Amino acid sequence: MSRVALTLQIPDLSGFAKSVREQLGKLAGPPSHVEMLNLLCRSAGFRNYQHCKGVMEAQQRLHLPPPAAAPVDYSLVERAARLFDEHGRLLRWPTRPALQDLCLWVLWSRLASRKTFTEKQISELIKGWHVFGDHALLRRALIGWRLVQRTQDGSEYRRIEQKPPAELRPLIARLPAMPLLQPAESQT
Template sequence: MSKNPLPFGVNDIGAFARSVRKSLDGLERSPSHVEMLNLLARAGGFRNFQHFKAQHEAGTSLQTFPPVQAEVDYRLVKQLVRLFDDNGRLVRWPKKFTLRMFCLWALWSRFPARTSMTEREISDWLQERHCFGDHALLRRELVDRRLVTRTPDGRVYTRIEQRPPAEAAALFEQLRK
C-alpha cells in the first residue's frame, strides 16, 4: 500500500501546541500511531484523522475551518489591560515582544476595515490612540508584523484582515468595557 503525503498546516501554532499538550497530558501511556494521527488532526481543527484525510482528498483547504478554540490566558489579558488607560489608549510600549504584539492587535482592531489611509491620516489616527508620543514606531510595527500593509512608496495604509489570537479577542472585549 503506497503512502501519499498529506500536507498539514495550522492557523495558529500556539493554539495547536497547547491542544496537543493538553491531549497528551490526559494519557497514561504513549499514544499508538493511529491515536497520534487522530490527536494531531483534532488539534488542527478536524474531528479525526479520517476527517482530515477526506478533506484533503476533496481539495478543501484547512483555511476554511475555524481555528482550534484556544484557552484564553486571562492572567495575560489582565496584564495587557493595565497597558491601556480608561479611554483605551496605549499608555506605554512594553518591553516584552509578546505584550507588544497584543498591543498591536488592539490597535489593529480599531483600524478601519477595508479603508485606506494616507501616512498623515494613520499618523494622526495613531497619535490619538497612544500616550507615549511615538506614532512612527507604532506605524512601522503594524506594517512589520503584517497587521497593516502599505504601498511601496509608503503613501497608503490598509488593514490586513485576519483572525486575531484568542487572548487578543479577550483584550478587545476588556477594552470595550
C-alpha cells in the same frame, strides 16, 4: 417528534452572559421557548436556533469534531489591559514581544477594514490611540508585525485582514469602548 440533542460550546462565558443579559433587557416580558432558543444561539455566535441546529447536524453527518476554541492566556490579557488607560489609550510601549503583539492587535482592530489610508491619516488615528508620543514607532510596528501593509512609496496604508489571536476578544472586552475612527479623506 423526536428531539435532537445539541451540544453548545461557549468559548467566552462572560461574553455569552453579557449578550444574554443584553437581549433579555430588550424584551418586554419573559421570552417564549422559541425566543429563548434563538436568544441563546445568537449569544453563542449563531444567527438563530435553526442556524445552530443546521451547523451541529452538518458536523455530526460529516463526523467532524466540534471546533475547538483556541486556549486564551488570561494572564497575558490581564497584563496587556494594564497598559491601557481609562479611555482605552496605550500608556507605554511594552518591552515583552508577547505584550507588544497583543497591543498592536488592539490597534489593528480599531482600523477600519477594507479602507485605504494615507500616512498622515493613519498617523493621526494612531496618535489618538496612545499617550506616549511615538506614533511612528507604532505605525512601523504594525507594518513589521504584518498587521498593516503599505505601498512601496508609503503613500497608502491598509489593514491586513487575518484571524486575530484568541486573547484579542477578551482584551477588547476589558477596555473601554472606543469609537471606530475613520478620517474624512479615507478612500475605499
